[in-house]
Amino acid sequence: MSTRVITNQQFSDGTTIDGNRLEDALQDVERFVDKVPAQMVRRRYTQSQIVSGWSPITGVNGSFTNEHPWMKSLNPAFPPGVVKNQYRLKGYDRPKADLIEEQYIWNQAFSPNRSVIIHALDLFFAQDPGPSPVYFMPGGAPFPNYEPPKVSDIEIHITVDSPYVPEDRSQNDMEIHKRDFSSEAWVFIGNPIVAYQPISDMLPLANGGGLSGFSVNLNELNIPISPYARVRFAIILPKYQVSAPGELFWTSSPWRTAVISQTLTLLEPNDHA
């Protein structure tokens, strides 16, 4: 055994117990215990959660299609020289054979002034398993055993802007790109009979019955983020061409198929007083 952390002083039989060395060792201990250095606190993070979400407006109001905050994934190629980022993210453009008319992105961003760790991203698409559903996807198992249809065209992105060309999205650092995953693996509650009604409910009672839909939970991501980095986290939904098979599930308004809840969980280090 030896002292490793607090002091460099070592004492052995057969050597002198020098007063100066003893005093040095004791002062090292005193200094340490009076103000433990940050790096010697093993548990020095606490979590923070960025919560967002809404219940979508359920219809069109005149010329207002009410898809906000979802916006189209492709920026126009004109005016030439004016549009900088025709592609708003990386790796999401799908071949036309998929019959996707357009993809829609919901994109949020923040910038921490200290290093943080992105621990998790949770996306909840809550749908109604009850008899008069407002938020649901056609093409799945019908009421009374509603299950959402199996889809594989939702995408989740977490990217960090380049510090050198921050407005060029082609240079973004791709931290997370989850795509082509089957929603069947991320269904909220697998048994529709269970999903229909909780054993014990909370107040107020929800309109749509129990809880169905998707719960995509990306955990233990362990993504370190530098101070002042510009972090973007985005969800992509598809809008299919009329009469395409995908439109059967997503309808002409894919942003209206679920009540959205999203949480980005961060780990933030403790700070100096």
Place this chain on the structure above:
Amino acid sequence: MPKIGFKRLSRGVKLLTEHIHSQLNTALDRVTNTRVDHTNLESGDALTRMSFSWPCAHDRVVGAQPRLTAAFVLPAPQELFRTDGIKLPTDPGYILDSVSFSLDTRDEPAAISDAKVGPPVVLEGSLDFDGASDVKFSLQLHGRKMTHFGNAETSFDETLLTIDYPNLGFNNNQVRTSPHVRENLGIQLAPYSSYMLVVDCFDYLSGSSFLGNSILVTLTFRSQLMVRDSDKKKVQNIPQSPELFALQQYGLPYTNPQTILTPGATAPIVAEPSPTDDGVQGALEKVDSSVRRGLEGGYNEQSRRHAFETMLTDAGYEIIAVPMWGNGWYAGNHLNNNVALLPYVGPAPYSDPVVDRRIIPLHFPMVVHHVVAHLNFSGGLPPSTATYKYEIGVGMGTGIRSDSYSYRQVAHASWDSTTYLTYLIDDFHASETAGVPTGTIRGHLYDIPLIGVGGTGYRAGQGMPVFVGKTDNPDVVRSHAASAPGGPHVPIPSIDGKEQFLEVRMLFQDTAGIQNLPATETMVGYGGHWVYIIGKKHVC
């Protein structure tokens, strides 16, 4: 804690055990038994991040000025809460450190256009490069003394922060300020005042037919690390940890106190340890090895202690801002027909409730001490008809890819226009001119009491703090928890020890028909409502 205050060794003094072994024993006891508190840590402050997410800001509604608002409070944890609202110097305070602001402009130096009939027809969400010079915002933070603590005025009389985000930050091709963070603000916030965050979109949106999509503001503030909650008599639903000794269960300290073996009265002081004497080197090694892996405390993701604890203050202040009904409604009755577009609304007179719900995953455990709601009536007056009702609830739930689906209530309140004063803790609007219904910032803060009894807060009789966190099988056993405010302990085996998420629900209903609301009144003000879950989180 005070400094440990070792005695200095003076030249010529006879070396005694009190110079070495006793002093090292004091240090070892502080680490392994008493544990180290925040005053003895180089980084003794926890960071709290409050995030406000608005899906959309627009200018569709006549009479509502496009200013997004979120009023909030930062009440002290229950054991530190003072019902007279007087903060003493020793009470916890909060230092606002940084603000981050961003919105989505489709990654271009442009405004985002709202739908226009034209000609020319413009689709909602289109890019408007000509409008880039109009993209500008102002972010403000105001404070006031709360109605609950005797303030009869209704205005926010203290402006703590104003940050302008000019158009230069949004119309530049090379660098734009979205997102952008301002730091080192150093603004002190108090636990018994209320605050209002305002994102003033007036210059950008007023009369412009533009949109402000995905506006996200995050505030970070520092506060001292605190002692975590423990004891089954003081915390509801806290895990037992049955494998530990009784005095270590239910979150009580889990320590391994150590001592230095001191030589006898006439024994020589030696360097090396022996069975009866740790020796100088052995004593130093004991202290060194107690901190070698770093100080321990808090909980892991399964709500279990990591190891023998050496941190006394291992909890930080937590406040989670949950947006409700924020997707661009201004559901003041006649001014914009969005009432018909509210979810679940049927043909008039629709007398059933409408409910919004948010689901928040539990990754690391926290202890809920207070729940507060901001009901935002900006652009109108609060509902006054006796048939109109609000109901707000927070619950813990289980069911994500599991065999059973269940909830337990954590907080709940329900009121109408005749009973709202029971829960009201702050009443404010932007000017002293009473009865100005339109275009004004206006709102209420409500205390939503926790389940059970025995707690402290804005209202007498709310329940004790409630632990919420995932656990493994051994920690399914929890301390008693109630199922309603003021109610007794009720076991709910389908959820006890199994929570995976928090769910927040907000309901409004008019039994005379939701379209019954008078024209000057609003049920969802501009920018929507907020619910705040306030408590302690733990180091991890």
